[in-house]
Amino acid sequence: xxxxxxxxxxxxxxxxxxxxxxxxxxxxxxxxxxxxxxxxxxxxxxxxxxxxxxxxxxxxxxxxxxxxxxxxxxxxxxxxxxxxxxxxxx
Numbered sequence: 562x563x564x565x566x567x568x569x570x571x572x573x574x575x576x577x578x579x580x581x582x583x584x585x586x587x588x589x590x591x592x593x594x595x596x597x598x599x600x601x602x603x604x605x606x607x608x609x610x611x612x613x614x615x616x617x618x619x620x621x622x623x624x625x626x627x628x629x630x631x632x633x634x635x636x637x638x639x640x641x642x643x644x645x646x647x648x649x650x651x
């Protein structure tokens with residue numbers, strides 16, 4: 562029997578997507594923020610589509626900060642944007 566992939570909500574477009582189609586950003590127990598590209602790190606997670614427009618909307622509305630209940634360092638935003646640009650430009 563095939564394993565079901567959980568569905569999560571993108572913080573940019575607010576659409577439900579399969580978890581493996583999203584980028585996860587995690588706040589760990591010590592309060593650090595990091596990207597979780599494999600979806601395995603423990604901590605509170607927030608999800609964003611792999612589209613630059615969704616990422617920009619989530620940043621503009623501070624949806625990631627509200628979801629993780631902490632301010633997000635610029636380096637994390639830069640890392641996500643670099644991954645998205647790389648994927649879009651193939």
